[in-house]
Every structure is written in structure tokens, then in C-alpha cells.
Amino acid sequence: MLSHVRRWIVAPLATLLAASFVLYAAVWLQPGNPLTILLGTKASPAQYRYLAHKLGLDRPMLVRYWDWLSNAVHGNFGTSLVYKQSVASLIAPRLLTTLLLVAYAGVIITVIGVTLGIIGGMSPRAAPYVAGVSGLGVAIPGFVAAEVLIAVFAVKLGWFPVLGTGQGLAGRLRHLTLPAFALAIASIAYVSQITRAAVSNEEQSPHVETARGRGLAGPRILRRHVLRNAAIPIMTVSALTVASLLAGAIVVEYAFGLGGIGSLLVQSVSDKDSNVVLAIGLILVLVFVITTTALDLLQYLLDPQLRLKAAASWH
Amino acid sequence: MALTARLARVPALLRAEEPRTKPDVIAVVAGFVCIALVAAAIFAPLIAPYQPDSIDATAINQGPSAAHLLGTDSLGRDVLTRVLYGARLSLLGPALVTLLSTTLGTAIAVAGSWLGGTADRLIARFLDILFAFPSILFAVLAVIAFGAGLIAPVIALSVAYTPYIARVIRAAAVHERQLPYIEACQLLGYSSWRTAANHLLRNLRLLIIAQATITFGYALLDLAAISFIGLGVQPPTAEWGLMVSEGDSALLNGYPYESLAAGVAIVLTVVAFNVLGERLAARSRGMQ
């Protein structure tokens, strides 16, 4: 029991803590001075000192780190140096856009990727085509896909708008369609590869031979024996992929000028808006750690054999 | 032959005999493409028809023609030339990342599997922290701390990829370590270094190379993305990711040449390296 608590609660929390420190250290190392952003370059040394003291910038780094972290845990991420509003209020609407984008892409990935994988896994004739297309797909990064999609569907054909976030649900979805596909392409390819391998592996397994030997019909075998058994690895990979979409969203939002936290991150890095960078960075790390931990837990629960193998692997 | 000399050959004999297999056509083709790309990068000054930064105001945003095989960009620079020159940085970065992360990852993996116990667990905990960061975020953090350009993202990605490589190599190293020939080495009095370096690593080399090749592809994608969002290589230097970004406004006006040429270059390179890496990985699995 104790080892379970350690593995799924303490370890991830420790990891998060250490990661948050790395995050803070990177921002703290940043050359350049928030004071010059606020006061300009022509203020007197006394004014700098006063503002530094007021903002708490003259305290040692560890104290500042702890201060930031304890505030962050309560949802207070400080104020944006550039936009002059609370970081939390700055992020909230943008977070919605990003989540919508990721969810949209996630649906596309799951539906298309898994379907392609099943086709490739069950049909030896289709398999090389699926493998070829997916091999190409994984090599297409989000920003290249973005430009190609824009060139074809927005500029040439005019079916979709290029930039902006749109109004209302339908408008937003329309604006998000090309970005969602750009984000999804590489992951569709990857998920279809994993699905194809899992399905093909199950299809050739002895227990499927047993089912065939008893005269069961094809669709029934597919459902009860192939997919049912392949579901675990497929679900695991799909979930991990969706988690990684958050990182990919950074680039895609930038390419499409979407108002999400990804493009805000890029903007804030150039603007040296530290509090915003820290907040978004923390969100990304949090999502990553939570997703990987949850998946690890799910796998452990579903597969009793993993409990024996745990000794051999790193966990 | 002296007894000791004969005994010294035992570990080599006990190692799995490598089966003779016929050459893999697809892997060979992929290998050739990879070599051709590297050659194009190295010999760019000799092959390229123009200079990468020679601006020609009269030839802005032109499509492919006899004079400009891949067209021109919004400053009238020849796209083909910039793609060739861009290959230099676009391939150098991933090469460095691959070298660093593979070396570091392999060293950590072999050390962890060899030492076992507490050292192994400590290493695992440390790597867990790295696993918490998406690689792009790590690169962004490095840029924040150390400024934009190629160096900071390269170092950041090398660190970010190390745990993934270490995990794969470690699994294989743990398996190899238990094989009888390792024990034979130890009984013969070989030092740990010699056993690990000469024998364990040698058997893992195919897997390591396969991993490295696949890492190259990922590094290329990530570094190009960093340059695309403006945190990597800066203009006017030619680099594929940056070119995709620079060609964006021309693309919106119906002149996609710069963006698409650079995009195709990226995809082609990554596919070639991925295919090669996958074939090598399949071979290394077949040998285990």
C-alpha cells in the first residue's frame, strides 16, 4: 500500500516540484530586466531600487521561487508585465481556445487514426498502404502541415478562414478546423501505426485461431477477440498522444494566429513577460505529469502481469 | 595457441553469431537519400546556383522557372539556393542533438543497468523530472535563459531526449547483461569498463544506431519548429524552419514556393532518416 502511494502520489508530486523549480530557474536566469520594461531605461538608480524592493525582486532566488509557487498553487500567478492584468484572467479565455483545439484534434486523431490502423491490421492487402501513408505522416510537423493546409484550403480554395479565432461555437469550430488538422496529422499517423501493430498482433494470436477454428464469424471475432484485446495499448497511446498535443499547439497556434495559450507563450517569451511564461509553463508541465501518471496507473490496474514486470523496469 | 589467448576468445565465441541476411533494399535507398542530403549540405556552395542572401528586387515571389528551379522568395532570393544552404544548419543542429543525447543516454542507461540498486533508482528519479517536460517547452526555457539561436535549443533538446533514449537502451542493456558471455568476461577478470565497452556496447550498437537515426528525425522537427516560432535561428540565415515562417506572407498572397520547398525538404529528410532507423531497429530486434 505504501509503495502504491509513493508511486502514484508522492513521486509525481516530487517530480512536479522539481520541474517547477527548473521552470523558475530558467526564467530567473533570463538576461534583461523587468524593471526596464516597466520604467524604461532612463529612470534613476533610486527609482529602480525602490521598484525592485516593492516588487520583491531584491530577495534571494529561492525565496522568490517559493513565493511564486505558493501563490501559484492557489491560482494566483501574478500580473502580466506587458498587459497589466492578472495572469490568470489573461490565460483563462485563451486556455479555452487551446483546449477546444486540442479536443477537436483529439477527436480527429482517434477516429481517423484508429480506423486506419484497424484497416491496416486486419487486411494484409491494405497494410503496406497504411504503413506508407503513416510513415509519411509522422514526418510532417505541425507548422508545415499548417502552411500546406492554408495554401490549399484557405488561399486557393477559400473554404476556411486563415487567421483568428472566430465567434460563437460554429464560428470557432470553423476557424479551428484547419489548425486541428494541422495539429492532428502527425499524431494520426502515429496512432494508426500503433493501432495497426496492435491489431495485426492480436489477429495472429493463438486465441484468434481458436475462435476461427470454432466457426465464429469474422465481425464477431474482430469485436470480441481482436479489438477487445488490442484496446489497451491503443487507448494508452491515444491518451499519451493527446497529452502531447498541448506542446504541438504552441506551434500551430502561432502559425494560425489563434488566441490560445500556445501563441501567448511564444509572444511572452519575446516580450520577456516572466509571470505569463511561468504560468503557462506550469500548466503544460502539470498536464503532462498528470496524464502520464494517470496512464501508468490505468495500465497497472488493467494488466495484472505488469505488477510482476515492475521489478524489471524502471518503475 | 596459448591457453590464455584461447580463453580470451571465449567471450567473443559465446556472443550471438550474427546471421547472414540479404541486404534490405528499402534501407539502402533510405541510406542513400540520407547521404545525398548530407552531401548537398556540405557541398552547397559548389552546387547552389546563387548566393543565399543575394537579393534581387526584380525577381520577387516568382514560381519555378529555368533561372530559379524552385522559384524565389519575397526578397527575390533563389529558393533552391536557400534550401541547399539551409540544409547546413537544419542538419547540423539535429546531428549535434543526436550525438549528445545518444552519448549521454547510452552512458546513463549502461551505468544504470550495470550498477543497479540505489544508483539505478536515483538515475530513474532524475530522468523522471526530464520526462515531465515536453521537449519543445524545454527548448523554449533554454531560449529564455540563454537567448535565441541554435545553441540553446540544441543543448536543451539533447537533455530533453536523453531520458527517452536511456529508457530504450537500458531495457536492452538489462537483457544483455544477464547473458552468459558477460559472466564469462567477468570470470576472465576483465574490468567492468572493458566488459561494458568492448562487449556489452558492441552487441547493442545496432540498437543504438537505430535509436540515433530516429532521434535525428525528431530533433530536426523540433529544431525547425523552434526556428519557425522565431526562437531559433534568426534571419537572414537560411534554415528550413525559418524559411517556412518567412514564406508565410508570400503564401497568403498565393506564392507558396519558399514555404513549401522548405517544408518538403524537412519532410523528405525526416522520412529518409526514419525509414533507415526503423529498418536498423528491426534488424537489431531480429538479432536479439
Added chain:
Amino acid sequence: MSPPAPSRPVVAAANPRLLEVGQLRVELKIGGRWRAVVQDVSLTLAAGQTVGIVGESGSGKSVTARSIARLLPPGARVTGDVRFDGEPVWAMNRARLRQFRAHDIGIIYQDPRAHVNTVHSIGDFLTEGVIDQGPRERRELSISALRAVGIPDPERRLKQYPHQLSGGLLQRVMIAAAIMPGPRLLLADEPTTALDVTTQSEVMAVLDEQRQARQLAMVFITHDLDLAAAVTDTIAVMYAGTIVETGPSAGLHERALHPYTAGLLAARPQPSRVASLYTIPGRPIAAYESGTGCVFAGRCAYTQQHCLDARPEPRQFGDHVVACHRTEELHGTLHSAGPDPAAPPTASSGPAAPPTALERA
């Protein structure tokens, strides 16, 4: 224990040709090339009769058994004839094939852990093989089938999962699943090889008992000559994808007419005598590794030039069918070499066996 309740009435007039295999040849794609794994296998089985197919790994016995049920990998090249009750199995359309597999044959595989889906319960596993009955009837059938194979407390077992049962119990479940739909032919592919020795005899006892009670025909695949002799009427010995000798079990496991069979008999460890084990020199080959002559010529102590040139046709000799050129000369010698490995069969006449293509390779 009690007489079973089969789902179809026992056929009163036994069919003398329930299963016919005629010159079966199976080629599989191995290493990118088509290679024969079964070459020219023929056998006939009457209803209620049993045949044991005995051979080492790579002899083609499993592929032969699977060919009967048409369970080969897609793209396998098959020539020759497999007929069940007169009907060609390889010409059946998909629906008829499913019916055939569901109602006429039952298959028991070697490794129950791999062949039973671990994510479904035992009850689900048993009932999914019987499609044309209602849920209550299927449940009743499952329970009585579990009882028939000697599994106590069957109601509880229905809800359990495969990993909760021992190997022996799981194999009994597989037997139950095979006999439940009331087939006429059983295919048993090394059903006890994966089990430990004590469990082996228990499971074999159950299998034999149920087979006899239901008067099922059986093709029994094994590498164990003695085991085959215990449960079958006839034994067919396979080597390199072809049958080298067929004979009644009672006689064959003590005397052999084919040098390979004699070698197998001689190689059996005998607890009553301490001596180094006899082994047939060389290694067993697959069908595609055999040349134009006799498949066993490379390892046989009695090989002559004629053996290398022409493949011997199976011929009747007494109550055996043997594929050997020298049966008439050798049958006396092999007789005495059989049970006594201390004197391995020496080349009694003719030149020493020249190196074969096998050894030169």
C-alpha cells in the same frame, strides 16, 4: 462419467471414409520464398477411428492437422484433397466452412494459455462456440460439458477467468469446448505437451474417455510414440513433411519397418537399463530441405545409391504401409534393433552413406 448428451444422434452406420486426405501438399512463404512443409500426405479415417500422427518438430504434423480444418495462414498454397464425409473442405464457401468448423470438428490445441482469450470468462468462452441455441440451453450445455471433463463445481468455474485456472484444468476446459457442439472428428494437436507429467495423464484420460463415450474419430498429433500407441488405433509416422510408415499402434510401437521409426523407438529412454542414449545422427529436416530421393536418405544407416535417386512410394507390407526401398531386406534387421539401443543399427550391406546435400550445405 455418465453417458453424454450429444447435440446430434450418434450415427448408427459408421462412415468408413469420414476423413480422407489425398496427396496433400502445403507450401508456405518462408524467408520470402515458397517452401513446401508438407509433401504428399495421404490418409483415411473411418468414423470412430483414431490415428496418431507422430513426428519431431518440423515434420509437418501440425500443418497437416490444421489443413484438415483449413486453418492455415492466408496465402498458403495447398494442393491435394481433404474431404470430410465426401465433401471437399478446401472448396467450401465461407458460410459452409464456418458451419463445418462449428459442428463437425472440434480442435484441441497445445497451449491452453495462449489459445484461450484471457479477457473473457470461462463461461463466455464455452458458450460462444454454440451459436444456434438460447442462453439458458448454452449455459446448461456448458455446465454438463465441464462435468463431463471432470471439473468439479462447474457453476463457479463459469464465472472465473483463464488465469485463475491451472494448466490442466484449462486444457480440460478446451476439451469441453471442443466436444460441446457435438462434432464427429477431433483434432488434438499435442494436447498434453505443455503440461507436466502427472497432469498429462489426467488430461489424456479425460480426453480418451470422452472420445470413446461419444464415439468420435480423432487425429492425434504428438511427438511421443508411446503416448500415441496408448490412445490410437493406427499410427502414421511423419518425417520431412511426408508419412514414412503407417501401421496399427499395437504393433508399431514395438517393431518398426522403416529405419526412421526404428530410430525413434531406439532413442526412447528406458528406465530399466543404464546406457548412453541412442540418437539418430544428423538433425531432422523440413520438407523443403529434402532432395529428390528418399527424405530420410541423409540420415539413414541403410542408404544406398537407389535411395538417393528415387523417392520410395508407400507400399503395403503386412499390416503396415512403408515408404522405403529396402523394406524386404531390412525388416528382419530392424526388428531386432528396435528395443535394444546398445547396438545401434549398422550398415549391413551396401556402401557407406555418402555425404548428402544436407551435410555439404
